Amino acid sequence: MPALAGLMAGCSPLGALNALGPRDSGAGRVARGLAYGSEDRQRFDLFAPADRTDLPVVVFFYGGGWDSGSRDVYGWAAQALAARGFLVALPDYRLSPDVHFPAFIEDAALATAAVADMAARHGGDPARLAVSGHSAGAHLAMMITLDRRYMAAVERPDLIRAAAGLAGPYDFLPFDVASSRNAFGRAPDPTLTQPVTFARADAPPVWLGHGVEDTTVHAEDSEILHARLSELGAPSTLRLYEGLNHADLIATFSPLFRRKASVLDDMAAFLNGALT
16 A cells, blocks of 8 residues: 655645735635634635625645644635635644544534535535545545545535545555554554545545655555546546646645646536536
8 A cells, every 4th residue: 555655744835825926816715714613723714706606615625644734824725726616615623633533534524514504605505515625635525525424423414516635645554654643543443544445336526636746645545546436436537647746736726836737727627517
């Protein structure tokens, strides 16, 4: 199985794009710090295009090795996706070592349900909701999409209509780096931490994007999940991007690097198609 080589190493430079990079015009933050729980990190922001209603909804989970990250430094990515015609939620979630598996996945499910409850007030259509994420965030998105227990626990078992993952770890046993050991090492059954375990024929449409040059989370993770879903007859799309590493893949959401690859357009096209 593919090794997981320190998710944080590839993610930390991306926060600079929030302060220094240009933003997409025509969209912006429309709500800040909405609560989906009582903890400080159980909050989300919303981004939307100007003067639009009846928008499909996308919940985007940032990466950071399950032990770092903040919605305060990923607004540029959410805004880029919102400019493509979506109401985009950007949640924080609790992190290791303060919590361990499955707390951050439970947070992802809680956040997604809360976004659906609040979407209509901000121009979104909760009946057309997808989840997405980069790196550890893609892991969260796929876990709440494929393992039915998480959305069932928040009484929204059929809420997620599609899922899009960027450079996600989906099949990363054994836990061979500190970030995965700290986050998942206490799990009684490690296989239940892996999205690939829950591949199923009736999964909603899935899109998986990965950089071929990614040495943080190898593209094999996306290839394995795509193959497993496809074997079962589930709708799955795999896009591999030559010349992109782990951070490059999400950096292409920024106008500074968008010409490097069509990642944002490809993912947005999938989401628009799945949420029609």
